Amino acid sequence: MSAVEVQALISSGLPMADxxxxxxxxxxxxxxxxxxxxxxxxxxxxxxxSGPLQMALADAAMYAAILASLDKGAMAVTSNxxxxxxxxxxxxxxxxxxxxxxxxxxxxxxxVRLLSGEGEDEQMVAHVTGSYALPSVRExxx
Amino acid sequence: MSAVEVQALISSGLPMADxxxxxxxxxxxxxxxxxxxxxxxxxxxxxxxSGPLQMALADAAMYAAILASLDKGAMAVTSNxxxxxxxxxxxxxxxxxxxxxxxxxxxxxxxVRLLSGEGEDEQMVAHVTGSYALPSVRExxx
Amino acid sequence: MSAVEVQALISSGLPMADxxxxxxxxxxxxxxxxxxxxxxxxxxxxxxxSGPLQMALADAAMYAAILASLDKGAMAVTSNxxxxxxxxxxxxxxxxxxxxxxxxxxxxxxxVRLLSGEGEDEQMVAHVTGSYALPSVRExxx
Amino acid sequence: MSAVEVQALISSGLPMADxxxxxxxxxxxxxxxxxxxxxxxxxxxxxxxSGPLQMALADAAMYAAILASLDKGAMAVTSNxxxxxxxxxxxxxxxxxxxxxxxxxxxxxxxVRLLSGEGEDEQMVAHVTGSYALPSVRExxx
Numbered sequence: 001m002s003a004v005e006v007q008a009l010i011s012s013g014l015p016m017a018d019x020x021x022x023x024x025x026x027x028x029x030x031x032x033x034x035x036x037x038x039x040x041x042x043x044x045x046x047x048x049x050s051g052p053l054q055m056a057l058a059d060a061a062m063y064a065a066i067l068a069s070l071d072k073g074a075m076a077v078t079s080n081x082x083x084x085x086x087x088x089x090x091x092x093x094x095x096x097x098x099x100x101x102x103x104x105x106x107x108x109x110x111x112v113r114l115l116s117g118e119g120e121d122e123q124m125v126a127h128v129t130g131s132y133a134l135p136s137v138r139e140x141x142x
Numbered sequence: 143m144s145a146v147e148v149q150a151l152i153s154s155g156l157p158m159a160d161x162x163x164x165x166x167x168x169x170x171x172x173x174x175x176x177x178x179x180x181x182x183x184x185x186x187x188x189x190x191x192s193g194p195l196q197m198a199l200a201d202a203a204m205y206a207a208i209l210a211s212l213d214k215g216a217m218a219v220t221s222n223x224x225x226x227x228x229x230x231x232x233x234x235x236x237x238x239x240x241x242x243x244x245x246x247x248x249x250x251x252x253x254v255r256l257l258s259g260e261g262e263d264e265q266m267v268a269h270v271t272g273s274y275a276l277p278s279v280r281e282x283x284x
Numbered sequence: 285m286s287a288v289e290v291q292a293l294i295s296s297g298l299p300m301a302d303x304x305x306x307x308x309x310x311x312x313x314x315x316x317x318x319x320x321x322x323x324x325x326x327x328x329x330x331x332x333x334s335g336p337l338q339m340a341l342a343d344a345a346m347y348a349a350i351l352a353s354l355d356k357g358a359m360a361v362t363s364n365x366x367x368x369x370x371x372x373x374x375x376x377x378x379x380x381x382x383x384x385x386x387x388x389x390x391x392x393x394x395x396v397r398l399l400s401g402e403g404e405d406e407q408m409v410a411h412v413t414g415s416y417a418l419p420s421v422r423e424x425x426x
Numbered sequence: 427m428s429a430v431e432v433q434a435l436i437s438s439g440l441p442m443a444d445x446x447x448x449x450x451x452x453x454x455x456x457x458x459x460x461x462x463x464x465x466x467x468x469x470x471x472x473x474x475x476s477g478p479l480q481m482a483l484a485d486a487a488m489y490a491a492i493l494a495s496l497d498k499g500a501m502a503v504t505s506n507x508x509x510x511x512x513x514x515x516x517x518x519x520x521x522x523x524x525x526x527x528x529x530x531x532x533x534x535x536x537x538v539r540l541l542s543g544e545g546e547d548e549q550m551v552a553h554v555t556g557s558y559a560l561p562s563v564r565e566x567x568x
Contacts, residue, residue: 129510224508271411369504
């Protein structure tokens with residue numbers, strides 16, 4: 001699937017992704033780069049982006065990386081998400097780079113780096129891992 | 143702090159909590175019970191509540207349990223949040239019961255059970271743990 | 285399976301469990317209580333029990349709780365283990381109480397409390413969660 | 427600290443590391459590469475290396491990477507360790523590459539890749555993250 005197709009699928013399935021302006025910038029099998037553009041609405045006191053916003057972006061990025069690795073019509077359901085907050089993100093765009101570290105038949109395991117700032121100021125603000133169950137076609141039919 | 147004071151503090155600090163209608167039902171030192179009332183806006187395709195909504199509720203519940211354990215004016219910053227999704231929540235209210243398992247001087251560790259359904263139909267739909275850094279007064283001053 | 289059967293299965297499969305004197309005290313579907321008796325060999329400088337020992341005990345306890353829930357001949361493979369160390373265990377026996385929070389067809393999710401000390405002095409020293417893949421008979425045959 | 431100094435410190439503090447033949451191959455601030463040489467004693471039925479062995483190696487590798495980043499005499503205490511098992515390791519040496527992703531004043535956060543096999547056959551068999559509390563000199567003195 002292309003970045004456009006992945007984004008359409010996520011926007012239709014995750015209203016919250018659409019709310020925050022989630023964009024799929026690029027995908028290839030096992031990888032996705034996604035972005036949430038800066039929006040004053042997402043800022044919490046202290047001038048930083050909320051934890052739930054970061055979790056939502058990471059989840060959507062991992063989902064995008066998995067969709068880009070599977071046949072069309074495939075599904076993935078989040079089983080575990082673990083996030084470590086490292087630095088306060090700047091009041092700016094937030095980028096997520098998700099990598100599929102293992103694509104099994106029934107489970108995918110991914111890692112995400114959440115990045116804030118541009119160029120030399122770019123900083124990893126959170127590290128996320130996630131496990132996704134991959135329902136088989138056979139099980140979906142039953 | 144009382145449930146009302148904790149809710150006011152969270153609503154002012156976490157706009158997303160307010161958006162989803164987050165309510166603090168009861169607190170005591172080391173414990174908080176919180177609720178997100180059913181709202182069709184939060185439903186994702188398939189009739190279930192989104193993962194990010196569940197994460198936001200769990201984070202706010204742990205924060206409430208910690209605030210209820212500390213002196214007024216204290217702060218806590220999420221360091222890690224790990225969620226395991228167990229069952230799809232019903233299209234209904236979602237309740238979070240958070241317990242502080244360890245309150246150190248610098249780190250608090252909490253566990254949350256997310257519950258869906260009433261009475262005999264109540265079911266744990268997700269299990270969450272979280273670590274929170276507790277900035278000392280001395281550090282905040284510097 | 286009984287506690288004796290579960291212990292025999294674990295001892296044959298996990299030499300490290302046998303090394304540390306791992307005992308299955310009781311099992312019922314969805315639950316296991318296990319123990320590592322005090323042994324000066326397991327003590328690290330500072331008079332406490334090592335982290336890897338605690339992880340090994342927690343892993344074996346979750347495995348025992350799952351085996352006690354399945355038909356004989358079933359298998360489970362650790363997919364994720366996450367441990368939070370809360371307090372230094374005393375130089376004494378260490379007990380693990382494992383509960384299966386979700387038994388799916390393909391994944392089991394468990395929680396463990398590691399306990400040190402007796403009676404009023406009993407203290408939770410670590411909190412552990414784990415996910416286990418449950419290979420189906422059909423897949424094992426292929 | 428050099429690789430030799432770090433290994434001496436770990437061997438004296440973690441008898442289990444010494445038991446499994448743990449070696450520190452190289453360190454630099456924020457990084458450590460460590461190895462457990464193949465030993466038939468560590469093999470479990472099925473010809474693979476046990477989960478607890480992998481956890482012990484990852485924990486020691488993160489500890490080494492932190493020690494290499496701090497002044498002599500510093501300490502670190504494991505607060506959380508989360509491991510995802512990706513593939514069965516071969517009956518061969520196991521290598522851990524640990525990176526410090528955040529070194530705060532009070533908490534360090536690390537990531538480890540456990541690698542099995544050589545050259546083209548090298549494969550990541552587990553992914554680990556860990557948080558470590560860094561007791562301050564001032565607190566140690568009190």
